[in-house]
Amino acid sequence: xxxPAMQLVNLKKTIGNKxxxxxxxFEIRAGEVFGFLGPNGAGKTTTIRMMVGLxxxxxxxxxxxxxxxxxxxxxxxxxxxxxVENPEMYPFLSGWKNLKQYARMVEGVTDxxxxxxxxxxxxxxxxxxxxxxxxxxxxQRLGIAQALLHGPSILILDEPTNGLDPSGIREIRxxxxxxxxxxxxxxxxxxxxxxxxxxxxxxxxxxxNGELIAIEEVKTAENKEGLKEVYIExxxxxxxxxxxxxxxxxxxxxxxxxLSMSVKREEIPHILKSLMEQGISIYGVRVLQATLEDKFxxxxxxxxxx
Amino acid sequence: MSNFMNLIWNEQIKLYAKKGTWxxxxxxxxxxLGGGLITKFFGTESDFKEYGDxxxxxxxxxxEELTAEMENDEFAGxxxxxxxxxxxxxxxxxxxxxxxxxxxxxxxxxxxxxVISLFTIIVAAGIISNEFKWDTIKLLLIxxxxxxxxxxxxxxxxxxxxxxxxxxxLASSWIVGAILxxxxxxxxxxxxxxxxxxxxxDVLGEIVKxxxxxxxTLVMMATFAFMISAIFRSSGMAIGLAIFLxxxxxxxxxxxxxxxxxxYILFANTNLKQYMNGMEPPIPGMSLTFSIIVLAVYFVxxxxxxxxxxxxxxxxxx
Numbered sequence: 001x002x003x004p005a006m007q008l009v010n011l012k013k014t015i016g017n018k019x020x021x022x023x024x025x026f027e028i029r030a031g032e033v034f035g036f037l038g039p040n041g042a043g044k045t046t047t048i049r050m051m052v053g054l055x056x057x058x059x060x061x062x063x064x065x066x067x068x069x070x071x072x073x074x075x076x077x078x079x080x081x082x083x084v085e086n087p088e089m090y091p092f093l094s095g096w097k098n099l100k101q102y103a104r105m106v107e108g109v110t111d112x113x114x115x116x117x118x119x120x121x122x123x124x125x126x127x128x129x130x131x132x133x134x135x136x137x138x139x140q141r142l143g144i145a146q147a148l149l150h151g152p153s154i155l156i157l158d159e160p161t162n163g164l165d166p167s168g169i170r171e172i173r174x175x176x177x178x179x180x181x182x183x184x185x186x187x188x189x190x191x192x193x194x195x196x197x198x199x200x201x202x203x204x205x206x207x208x209n210g211e212l213i214a215i216e217e218v219k220t221a222e223n224k225e226g227l228k229e230v231y232i233e234x235x236x237x238x239x240x241x242x243x244x245x246x247x248x249x250x251x252x253x254x255x256x257x258x259l260s261m262s263v264k265r266e267e268i269p270h271i272l273k274s275l276m277e278q279g280i281s282i283y284g285v286r287v288l289q290a291t292l293e294d295k296f297x298x299x300x301x302x303x304x305x306x
Numbered sequence: 307m308s309n310f311m312n313l314i315w316n317e318q319i320k321l322y323a324k325k326g327t328w329x330x331x332x333x334x335x336x337x338x339l340g341g342g343l344i345t346k347f348f349g350t351e352s353d354f355k356e357y358g359d360x361x362x363x364x365x366x367x368x369x370e371e372l373t374a375e376m377e378n379d380e381f382a383g384x385x386x387x388x389x390x391x392x393x394x395x396x397x398x399x400x401x402x403x404x405x406x407x408x409x410x411x412x413x414x415x416x417x418x419x420x421v422i423s424l425f426t427i428i429v430a431a432g433i434i435s436n437e438f439k440w441d442t443i444k445l446l447l448i449x450x451x452x453x454x455x456x457x458x459x460x461x462x463x464x465x466x467x468x469x470x471x472x473x474x475x476l477a478s479s480w481i482v483g484a485i486l487x488x489x490x491x492x493x494x495x496x497x498x499x500x501x502x503x504x505x506x507x508d509v510l511g512e513i514v515k516x517x518x519x520x521x522x523t524l525v526m527m528a529t530f531a532f533m534i535s536a537i538f539r540s541s542g543m544a545i546g547l548a549i550f551l552x553x554x555x556x557x558x559x560x561x562x563x564x565x566x567x568x569x570y571i572l573f574a575n576t577n578l579k580q581y582m583n584g585m586e587p588p589i590p591g592m593s594l595t596f597s598i599i600v601l602a603v604y605f606v607x608x609x610x611x612x613x614x615x616x617x618x619x620x621x622x623x624x
Contacts, residue, residue, distance in 0.1 A: 055620035078450040088441035104312040105449040
């Protein structure tokens with residue numbers, strides 16, 4: 001496997017006597033979109049702030065392209081583009097002048113490059129307006145633009161779809177996928193919008209109370225045991241339930257006009273067929289995917305902040 | 307290095323993009339203009355008087371007139387005595403009095419350096435804390451540039467701003483003065499009342515000196531405000547503290563002057579003018595060298611504290 005783009009090594013943060021981050025160990029590979037998931041107060045933003053050197057690392061290290069953010073800040077950070085929490089811009093400067101500010105701070109970002117990035121995030125029309133007049137969505141786009149200016153190999157986006165409308169979200173998602181797949185950029189996306197993470201990411205790491213409690217591939221995250229939640233609208237209800245109770249091992253739930261059960265995909269036709277043979281009318285069948293959301297709540301339990 | 311120039315360029319752009327900065331220039335211009343108009347229309351007549359070839363006789367006649375006036379009107383005494391003393395200085399040293407001119411106006415306006423100090427304090431107080439207020443500090447510090455360099459670029463920007471204000475004040479005073487009062491040549495001599503008596507000097511030297519002394523307070527207080535801004539990340543506190551101390555500084559020193567250690571107070575040392583013309587130091591044991599050393603120590607402490615606060619501390623969320 002190729003060298004990881006970013007590596008967290010036993011990363012710890014203690015504020016006062018209170019451990020905030022309790023030893024994170026994971027890596028992000030080039031060309032993947034990594035979802036950083038966790039409830040509020042779990043330590044996502046603290047971790048991101050340590051990744052970009054905004055706050056001190058109590059113990060452990062963050063290695064970016066092999067360089068330590070602690071001992072070689074410039075060498076490490078030059079590979080990173082980031083939004084940390086809300087992308088705040090200078091409200092009295094235009095979008096363009098905001099980008100120029102950041103362009104001047106690194107070598108070799110030309111006006112052509114700025115234009116390219118501006119059109120990438122679809123901000124051409126408003127780029128010469130004052131950033132103070134931008135909507136949250138526009139600021140978000142400008143934030144992404146500033147993170148991309150210098151062509152980083154690692155992109156860290158904290159809640160990137162915050163404030164975007166659905167079409168904007170789809171655009172950004174497509175763009176992030178594109179960056180990872182075509183330009184081999186490692187993208188770290190933190191979010192609590194679970195469906196977003198699910199659609200965008202290759203892998204997710206779940207953090208709770210400063211600890212990584214799970215890290216898995218998104219594709220295998222669904223249907224691990226192959227069980228699906230199936231809802232069948234039937235009449236008469238009692239006959240159907242009584243029949244299924246005697247013929248299936250699974251537990252049968254009743255909700256409204258529907259019966260619910262967890263079964264394997266291949267069992268579904270058999271169940272329906274036998275119900276019809278019993279003279280039971282079936283008005284509808286729906287299959288619920290086991291979503292990341294369920295997974296997420298399974299993993300973290302309640303949203304408690306210690 | 308070009309990198310550093312870019313940082314300073316960035317700071318200047320941010321500074322001049324704000325209306326408040328332009329208001330500062332407008333206020334200075336208004337003060338230079340207003341002061342000129344007041345001097346022109348309400349100034350003492352004798353100041354503008356042009357003397358002929360027979361100026362000695364004219365001065366003597368003037369002195370007699372003033373002495374006579376003093377006998378009739380006891381309240382005229384103070385001003386008249388000063389004019390007589392000045393006239394006598396001219397007579398004794400055979401210096402023909404020149405009318406008030408634009409150069410002298412520039413020299414008189416050196417007291418406006420305290421207004422420049424005020425504006426510089428406001429800018430110094432905001433240049434770090436505003437980044438925290440706007441929350442732009444996060445995006446500023448995740449560039450491949452060390453925090454020390456960013457801090458230094460901000461400090462240098464403050465000094466450049468102060469210098470720009472100073473040049474602007476000099477230029478506008480000079481233009482206003484030249485238009486309203488004319489100029490007595492390129493570098494005329496001026497006669498000034500220095501506490502032990504009257505002295506004649508060339509005006510450019512005097513302008514450099516009096517503005518230069520004003521700059522000492524300016525730099526020290528701006529550095530102080532810069533430090534407070536870096537430590538507390540709040541511009542209100544930095545402005546308030548710095549302006550309060552600047553205003554109350556002399557009173558604090560006077561209040562504590564009975565103690566021997568009061569000579570180590572910053573404000574006892576910011577006025578270097580006190581060592582000119584053989585004046586006695588306000589507190590025994592002080593000298594020009596002493597004050598410069600004390601100022602240097604304060605300066606280093608301010609900068610070190612600002613640096614430690616800016617480079618070492620976490621930039622955490624709200």
